[in-house]
Amino acid sequence: MLFRSALTLAAATLIVTPAVSQSSGRLGTPISPGRTITGELSTSDPILTDQTHFDCYSVLTSPGQRIQIDQLSSAFDSYLIVGGGSCESLTSPQHNDDGGEGLNARVTIEGTGGIFYILANSVVAGATGPYQLRASLAGAAPTVTRLNVGQTVNGTLSPSDRTLPDNSHYDCFSVQTRVGQRLQIDQTSDDFDSYLSVGTGGCEQLTATARDDDGGGGLNARIVHDGDGGVLFIQANSVSAGQTGAYQLRVSQAQGRAPSPGRPPAGNAAGGPAPTPYSNVDLSTLGASRPTSLPVVTSEWGTDVNTCYAAYSAMVEMTVANVQPREWGNVSEIAWNTRRTRLGLQIDYRAPEAAMIDFSTANFKSMAMVGAIGVAPNGQPNQGRPLAEYLTALANCDRAHGLTPVTRY
Template sequence: MLARLVTATAVGLVLVASATAASAQTRIAVGERSGATLNAQSPKLNDGSYYGCWVVEPGSGPITIDMMTSFFDAFLVVGTGTDCGESMVPLAADDDSGNNTNAQISGTFTEPRLLIRANAFNAGEEGNYWIEVKAGLPEVEERLGSMDALPEVVSEWSTDGYVCAGAYRAMGDLARNVGRYGNVGTIDYAARDRQVTGQMAANERAAIDFTSSNFVLIALGGFIDDKPQQVSEYLTTLANCDRANGFTPVTRFR
């Protein structure tokens, strides 16, 4: 796949204006992660691809913007203007620097207000995604342990209902990858998902699929990029959720 890359040298580029109405803009702060969905109700570019529009005030230091999804190929654009559509003036763009189907842009921006276009690479692609803005440049992750001897890690995930239900639900996509670890293959995670979800209020369930997708990205990314600590993070979160909900905990190591 050829990446559609727009570098900082394209600051002066002005794209042809579209007749599409201005899209809604969602504010996101540095240090925040938020999820959304691309679908037929989302604004659309001339190439037929859907997008979401976000606004951030980057501050004076470097920032890193990640777009994460397992539903489609992410294409991230940062720029200026009044809207994220065709009239947006791009400063930088990325297709797959976030690994797999994810996109990532980092740098120091002098503009006090940035637009973030969370775009699908191809026309008509739909699904859930996350946007995260962090202070600083991307960290270079050290490879810890191996897939045969997963390292011990401390999970930063809570054991809230939507987190645990999302972790259990993710196993539907991950079982063939992590089924060889500990007692994973003997546990009915679908049943645990149903039990935890059944205890939640209806308005609390909206985040479950977003969280599930994130766990799939974390664990599969670990296998693809040879980062066993990411696989261990997922299994550690599962174990924490199991204990919090009174289940027999998953064991992480083979």
């Protein structure tokens, strides 16, 4: 997919090199399963390299024990970083932004018998305020049933199945995809209103790329997915909390192939591998292609709450990854997470329209990054038009929701 190539090329990795907390030192404040601690991020707390404040905690685990860590706050967008090592030098860290409900963070760790260190953090630099950190024992990891393309399975949602934060039950499946392959996933049931989510990262901490309620007709769910060669995880779920009953899940080959913008179809006459985005571009020349000014464009993106939430989310995620287009206009002066939080309170996350938020966020990030690079994945110069369209969409959202508009220049 286009945005995957753009993000792979441009995204930065957060390096955790915090200073040592005066109050907790290398060991952190101890927390154990079943305990909730009330804390507060303040301007006197140590900071990470992205200028976000953090408090450090530690939890002693037992081998095979699964512990769920939740950070909850109504004052800022929570962000958790959990790993080994010590407070000032985490090893193999896990990161999470919105794995809990709303803007709350959640990480589940597999006990090793050693100590895990927890950084209670925020998404945006300088954010402060109260929060709660909770540790609880998690149940066994959900069984992942591997499916093949063309396979149909009969399943049952039961009270003993794992639940999502909205208390709806789900079963977990996976399927290996191929580049250029288009898959159709259908969930049908006469017992409840089906709901499908697909994505990466495993079912427990799914990074959703698509969600669907009634796309299969009636109360059945359907998602069409363009394969990228990775493993696709599938949550077979229900719309409402506590719903149980029988269902069928089918993975089939959909008609057509996954689109490859500006590129020929996968494969070639000689049977060689398909070309990939930016494969015919000299990457060493990309810096010279960066636009020095942006064209005046119009945007066809709407200004509804879901679209604008996605537009703001894209800017927040790029800020976290240190690839925000901060050199344009007043981009660096705006508290994007505050705007996202304001709109997030208005969203019905179970409504069909909300299923497009993750997809729209990814598209906005792609527009920003491809435009900032100045070259499309097919090698054609774009004069920064995708970035200009994204900033125009942001400005339209700002005006529609009574906010000071972002400027492009």
